Amino acid sequence: MPAVSIDPPLSVWYCDECRLPITDVNLGTVSWKSPTDLNPHDGQVRHDFPEKLFVLHKGACDDSRTLPKSYDLNFITGPLGMQVWSEFLWRGPKAEPMDFVPGVDVKPIMELFYRLFVPYYEQARRHFKAADGAGFLDGRTIFDEHDLKKFIEDSIN
Numbered sequence: 001m002p003a004v005s006i007d008p009p010l011s012v013w014y015c016d017e018c019r020l021p022i023t024d025v026n027l028g029t030v031s032w033k034s035p036t037d038l039n040p041h042d043g044q045v046r047h048d049f050p051e052k053l054f055v056l057h058k059g060a061c062d063d064s065r066t067l068p069k070s071y072d073l074n075f076i077t078g079p080l081g082m083q084v085w086s087e088f089l090w091r092g093p094k095a096e097p098m099d100f101v102p103g104v105d106v107k108p109i110m111e112l113f114y115r116l117f118v119p120y121y122e123q124a125r126r127h128f129k130a131a132d133g134a135g136f137l138d139g140r141t142i143f144d145e146h147d148l149k150k151f152i153e154d155s156i157n
């Protein structure tokens with residue numbers, strides 16, 4: 001049986017490109033495509049919100065040509081970082097950086113919230129069936145630390 005290794009909470013993230021851990025908050029970034037996607041036929045807005053936010057190794061796995069918008073991980077973690085993200089949600093329609101409009105699907109940003117602020121969620125989500133922006137486990141949205149740690153241990157063993 002392999003040794004169970006549970007990451008210290010809120011200090012290790014897994015790169016969505018290379019899948020390797022990001023163990024230094026100063027070496028990570030969260031990147032996304034420009035949310036505004038215009039239909040080339042009629043010029044109408046198809047998407048006003050990032051469909052996925054990528055946690056990446058900064059300067060290694062990120063690519064500003066394909067994911068032009070980003071924040072350094074150290075800017076959007078911790079108590080100040082939580083307030084940065086909360087500001088986008090509370091202000092409602094906001095031009096930058098997300099181009100929020102009413103009625104958008106906020107699952108991608110909520111999943112990022114969990115990755116950045118819920119202890120053990122980042123490691124546990126790697127074992128969810130769909131470890132992506134829709135990766136809330138079986139529709140659950142509330143996890144306690146014990147449940148997530150047990151989920152990680154059960155998945156590893």
Ligand SMILES: [Zn+2]
Binds near residue numbers: 015016019
């Ligand atoms: Zn990487």
